[in-house]
Amino acid sequence: MLKSAPQDRASDPLWIGVAAVAAITIYRVVLLAFSQAELFVDESQYWQWGQELAWGYYSKPPLIGWVLRGFTELGGDTTFWIRLPGPLFQAATALILMGAARQVTDRRAAAMVAIAFVTLPVVTAGAFLVSTDTILMPFFAGALWLYLRLTGTRSAWAAVGLGLCLGLGMLAKYAAVYFLLGAGLGALVVPQARIAWRDAGIAALVFLAVIAPNLVWNLQNDLMTFSHTADNVDWVRRPGVHLHLDKAVEFLASQFAVMGPVFFGAFLWLAPRAFVRPEWQPRWLVLMAAPTLILVTVQAILSKAYANWAVTACLALLLLVVPVLWHRGRTWLWIALVLDLALAALLPFAFTQATRWTTPKGELLMRRYVGEEEMSARILEEARLRGVTAVVSDNRLLLADLFLRAKGSDIAIYAVPPEGRPDNYYAQRHPYPAGRAAPFLFATLNDAPACGEALPTATWKPSPGAYSRDILRLYLQPRNCWGQPDE
Template sequence: MSLSPRPWLIALGLLTALRLLAALLLPPAPDEAYYWVWGRALALSYYDHPPMVALWTAAGSALGGDTAFGLRLLGPIGVALASILIARTGNGLFPGSGAGYWAAALLNGTLLFSAGSVLMTPDTPLLVFWCAALWAWVQVHLRQDGWWWLAFGVLAGCALLSKYTAVFLGFAVVLWLVIEPGARHWFRDWRLWMGGLLALLVFSPVLVWNAEHDWISLAKQGGRAGNVGTASSLRYLGELVGGQLGLATPIIFVLCVAGIVVACRRAGRRDAVATLLALVTLPPALIFLWQATGSRVQGNWPAILYPSACLAAAGYLGPRWQGWRKWGVVLGLGLTLVVLVQGIFSPLPLPRRSDPTLARLGGWHDFAAEIEQIRRSRNASFVAAEEYGLASELALHLPRGTPVIALGDRWDLFDLPEPPLDGQGLLVRSTRRGEAAPLWPEAAPGGEVARQRKGIEAERYRLYDVSLSDDGLTRVLLPQRR
């Protein structure tokens, strides 16, 4: 069964409209609120990630306001463009088969790509630029036109400017140029080297920022992997595989694995296209598996594997897989709809441990309103928080005119103003941080409050009465909604 362009484009348009609607209705997650702060304090880079997510958040907020819809605006639009590029890539690699449309459909059927693109995280621009760079690389191969290396360099640089894992894309290109006999001639073409230089130039702000900050971000990301030398490695591996079965959805995960297995077999028979797809997918997959032997691999990290894996699944799996492709897309989009409906309307009264949408998204608006009411009743002049996500959520939700103070060492790296050294305030601290004393000295306990959605508790917080003083702690004033 093949897909034709017109129905496919209509389906993509409807899916994009659904994502934009979900972006409007879903409350922002703590990490999204944190990236909104980034967008209001633009810098060459940041402790956690490169700056692309901040640029997207700032641009979206400028167009759509300091709202959940504004900070997410570019995500669904970018993912729609990436879907078109994946379709064009697949149709170019497997002409006449409609494989590109199926590859894009499978990719949009994964929760990582479909529901994940509603939220604004570094993975969203990473996947968009990853798909675009992969498309440019395929144009080099199909057209044998070295000018496409320049486009690849810029797009790969933008992917690196989104997240450090984009380095796997450059690694795959180098391996392909070395392994594939028909590609080695590019080493003699100056445009290949110019593409690499352009990628480095696009990424250079991150290098400049790291050089100015003792390479703190690169050191953090480079030090994530480790070997604990205990049986926990089996648990981490199980979490990784189980997480991918869920986030890719089971059928699409199996299709992707089967497609890459076929691609690897064909690569052994000197198939340049199969070699390309295998090299984009297999090395990072092996790195993630190795890392899981010593530390936890977050479920979103392997998202970069799926564009090429979906291309292989659509292009190499024969007619007997057609039914599985259809049901994989149906199941994936159905699960996406269930997740979005639960996150927006919460029809199922699930507890926190069974509902990640409750834990991350639930009840922020009402919670902030309650905090503001308590602040006023205590005549506090500001609200403060130690957790960066909580502080960012409060800054995004509290009324304009209510100062929000964040404290912690990470804020040293932001160009944000320090608060004045006087005034009484209200410190909000999650009970999940345990019984340890707050960072804020002389914090006087002042009760508890819960964040809830439809009466189901998402998280509980302790309140403290605090005062500002010159005690050496890093404190910054977070931006307010415009």
């Protein structure tokens, strides 16, 4: 049973947690306004999805596109407004997770959970680089909170909320399925973690209702998103069994950076010990985090795995680890928070210096986030100079920013039409029309025109940044290279 809140809000640990999250978020939003880091290719692609609202997209479910459309409708198609959901969604996750923590610990430890989350290295990065992980996290945290509540009481409304959180989480990223895996395993192993059948049924019905349109979209589009996910997993295309133990070690090592060395180390220490403690909640939290980490580690052994693929595990991990450190190892908790706060202060400032800070070799430290706008401006300038109204490219990175920079202009952007199944979103949705007969400008980082034999109309060596090792070649193509134009 939760205790009543103290009368003096200023001394209430939960309000202190709210204030800390708010202060960190304000700091991030202010520095985001001064960021010099341009959009990465994935961020530009998510923005483009928001321009073409649908129930699904080539590589991800649709929620991130919807969110970015909402924010840019409010403030415009600027880097600030495209990235603003990052710090705001992370702050929301921290506060929701604090509510979930109140189901398993006291107010002070719950406040520390919120502060620990909002300063995690992966969260600090996610506050400045909008991603599907960032959009997923508040719904995953909400599902944890509501499920824990339902273990102690029957509630149709909480069950509806649980199904809604899981459904919206799946519309953000299919990694939300890890919740179903963990909760199912937890209910099997920990009897106290079972919720009423009625509540489980309500949650399941709401969940299916929310995700149904995306399932229908996938069926109507040759299971495009699921196929892309399978390509990322990369099992089907690899005949035989190839084990990569070094990739597994690399992935597990990366979790010390993603979740912080103290928190991840503490989880590895506490996880096996949770099963000998009398309380059931620690065992359930281990089962909500460990299977995700194990599955992604196996994936790394079989093929590859990126550091963020198990990021949802950090929520249950913090609910387990932070209360234990607060009550039994406070020195380690302070060490973790100091390390993470230092990064939380430094990284936002680093984004304001993206065009200035360099490595000892003279390259920009954040080169991958610099140079996109200049490249697009050079291509569009050449298109206007040559009097064409279409630009075609075979490069997804170029296309992603070109769509953003050409919005509202008289220049249309197209991808090279695919042969067979498209290998990216632009080839799927924006191939060069077979019936178009007008000349176009072909932009490539390769050394060949779209068709025929021709010398480049223009070549350009980009400034230091994402393309500093490439040469842009522009070809004026007088005819359609991929089909007979309509008469």
